[in-house]
Structures are given as C-alpha cells and as structure tokens.
Amino acid sequence: MEEKLVKFESAFSIDCVIFGFEAGELKILLIERKDNPFKDWLALPGDLVKNHEGIEESAERILYELTGLRDLHMEQFHTFGDVNRHPRGRIITVAYYALIRIDGQRELKPGNFAKKALWHSVNDLPKLAYDHTEIFKTGFTKLRRRLSYQPIAYELLPEKFTLTQLQQLYEAILNKKLDKRNFRKKMLSYGFLKELDEKQKNVSFRAAKLYKFDRRKYSKIFQNELGVDIDNP
C-alpha cells in the first residue's frame, strides 16, 4: 500500500479454557495468580498478544508455555470486550479452548503470572479472576454443542480407550447419563472407531477391549458433508 503504516499499541489478550478428562471428570486448567490485580485468585491462563504475533499463534504460544504441548486442537470461541472487564485499562480478550490428554507425568510450567497451574473439575469451580467465570461458561457451552457434530472427544482421551471411557466423557460433557447399549451401537455404527487386538490392563475386573479413533476413516466418511470443511466448520 502506498500510505505509511500506523503503529498501534496492542490492547488485546488471549485467554484459554484448557479442557482435560481425568478420573471420569471433565477438568480445566487454572493458574493461581501471583500478582495484582486478583493476586491469589484462580484464573484462566492467558497473556497479551505480542505485536508481531497472530492471535492463533499467540494462543498456541500460551498453551505451550504452560503445558509444553504444541499442535493441539485449539478453537476460538468468543471475544469479550466490555469496557470495564479489565481493571488496568481497555483490554479485550479473545478466548480459545483447547482439548488435551491429561498426563499425570507432565510437568506444568505456570509462567510469569502464575504461582502454579492445577486441574479443577468443571463441576466445582470457585469464582475466577476478571470475567473468567463467564468466559469459562461460554466456552463450555460451545464445547458441548460442538461435541454433537465433531469428533472432539478423541482429543481428550488417551490414544487407546475403552467404550466405557468414551461414554463417561460424553456424559461428563453433556452432563447426563446415556444408555450403554444405545451409546455403543451408535458410536460403532459411525464406522470410524477401530477395534484393537488389545485389552485394558491392570484392572481388577473383566478387561475391556481397546479402540482407537481412525481419523482417516472419519475424514473419508464425512468429507464434504454439506460442503463444510471438517477442520474448520
């Protein structure tokens, strides 16, 4: 373009609702803030977007800094821009959710603003800093809706999982009981679950068959359904 560039100072941030599934419960990752404002409160992980950083890029950076994980499914779900949402000035925030496999071994690195990062059950959250409670609720609603038309559950489960685990996850997200037989029938009918020659180990009862999600088959089955790009609908 022929005109000079105008330089603005960034005034936007990213906040992330990071979902995980553990012990039959849906959880999110929260940090405990070490500085004001909201010192000692729990908050969603987030940061200002840097000047030469796209917002997707920024969301991925924040997640990486906290969890050491890259290339996860992140999805922007809403932008919050009330004038007074941030006590330090006019900062609007773009909210993303991420789905990750909780791995007890992985060490979480809380980063600059946080004392520690911990998993909290979505059913038992305290009041969060800023407008983060509202952000969480909006994100959870979007996740729930998305579950009905996208195979996102598999991002939260280990690579190999049992049908009961899958069902528990659906129940945790949808917050209702499902019928075991109907659930299995339906999931298997889609044809994108691959039954493995393996079973659960170290359980004190009959071991269940393990399955994995076959992304190839999924894409083949649902490609161009309504002309919608499956990875960006």
Added chain:
Amino acid sequence: MEEKLVKFESAFSIDCVIFGFEAGELKILLIERKDNPFKDWLALPGDLVKNHEGIEESAERILYELTGLRDLHMEQFHTFGDVNRHPRGRIITVAYYALIRIDGQRELKPGNFAKKALWHSVNDLPKLAYDHTEIFKTGFTKLRRRLSYQPIAYELLPEKFTLTQLQQLYEAILNKKLDKRNFRKKMLSYGFLKELDEKQKNVSFRAAKLYKFDRRKYSKIFQNELGVDIDNP
C-alpha cells in the same frame, strides 16, 4: 483496585455481515469505500471501536449509523487477528452478523468511509477489501449452522409471511431445495407458527395464508432445553 490504570490505545475494529432476504435471495449489505486503502472496493461495514465503547455497543452503533435500525439480533461469530490483515497497522477485528428485514423504503446512510451502501446477493459477490471475503464466508457458515437450532429465519422475513417465503429463505441459506410438503409439516409441527386470518394481497394467483412467528410460544416450548439459554446459546 489499588494500582494505577494503564491506558492503551484501541487497536480493534468491528466488521458486520448484515444479512437480508429479498426477492427470494439472501443478500448482504456492502459499502463502496471512498478512501484508501482499498478505495472503490466493496467492503463489509465496519469501524474502529471507540475507547469507551463495549464491543456489542460498537457493533450496534455501526449498524445504526448505516441502516438507522436499532435493537436487532446481532451475533458475534469470530475474531480475525492475522498480523498483516490490515495495511495500516495491527488491527484485529471482531466480526458480527446481523439479520434485518429489507425494506425498500428505508434509506441507507453509508457514513464516513463509504460512498454508498448496497445489497448484494451472497451468490454473486466480488472480491472484497481486506480479509472481508473470508469474514463473510465464516459468517455465512455460522449462520447456516445456527439456522438448524435457532429460529433466526423470522428475523429476516416480514412480520407476516407465507410458508413458501419461509421455505425459500431456508433454501437460500442452506443452498438446497427442500420438499414442500415435508417442510410445511415440520415447521407447523413445532407449534410456534401462528396462522393468521389474513392472506397475501396483490398476487396474480391464489393468495397464500399468512403466518407469524410466535416468540412467546417458542420460548415456552424450548425453554431450558438442555439448560441452554435460548437467547445466548
């Protein structure tokens, strides 16, 4: 809070995809830019968010300045924040769509950046300024999805409408033909369409019955379905 406020300069804007339905076609409102960058290009109506203006408020202001309409259904659908999306600097934009009843009489006031505002069929759009083509496409996809679980069609039709008009609108949004009998059966089965004692006028064929959308009945029927707030799902 005890600390001093930090003042940022705003660097975000709103862009609006304004849908209307006319002559059996789904249309959007575009402005022709009168200044650089993108002088003479078509663009979505948009503006910078003012310093003391919430983003919803800003979206409503922009729509009002352009159309003279207030209190319309506006829905935020995505935020676009590529580093280079705007030639003048780092400006991220929050995109909204609005649904309006096209009224041939209403005068559109294009505002500061625009020479004129005109309706364009969604099936025949030229390349738009900035990343507005992408913004439009994303918005259209979200609109289409939303149609399947929210009664948004009624925002686009006149208060009194025929079932054929309703069907044409669905066909325009979903971009496919629907079966007349099945469509009517289904719409009427919901129970929130009120049949009026009135018929179409000034048509050169058998006049069709007029219906209107009964928002009260709708709310009663669908309240708390899955615990989701119907106006903010």
Added chain:
DNA sequence: ACAAAAGTGTTAAAGCTACACCCATGA
C-alpha cells in the same frame, strides 16, 4: 464365590424421505 464392570438384541415409537395431484385466483 463374589464383586465389578463388560458385553450384548429386541421392540415400539417417532421422525424422515420420497412422491403427484387438485384447488383457487387473477389476468
């Protein structure tokens, strides 16, 4: 042997799809 979860079918109801003709009206 018992506790715990795995695994498995059938039936009825509801919803969806496909399909074609007569009717009312104004020109």
Added chain:
DNA sequence: TCATGGGTGTAGCTTTAACACTTTTGT
C-alpha cells in the same frame, strides 16, 4: 381458460429410546 403458485397424505425406511441379563476377570 389458462398460468401460477397454494395446499394436501401416505407408505417405507431410518433412527431413537427403553429396557435386563449373562459373561469375564481378579481378589
């Protein structure tokens, strides 16, 4: 009287919902 869209029913198929017992395994 003709052209135009308005208005209507049925049958087959698919999908969903409700429902309970036997099997396997480890302790």
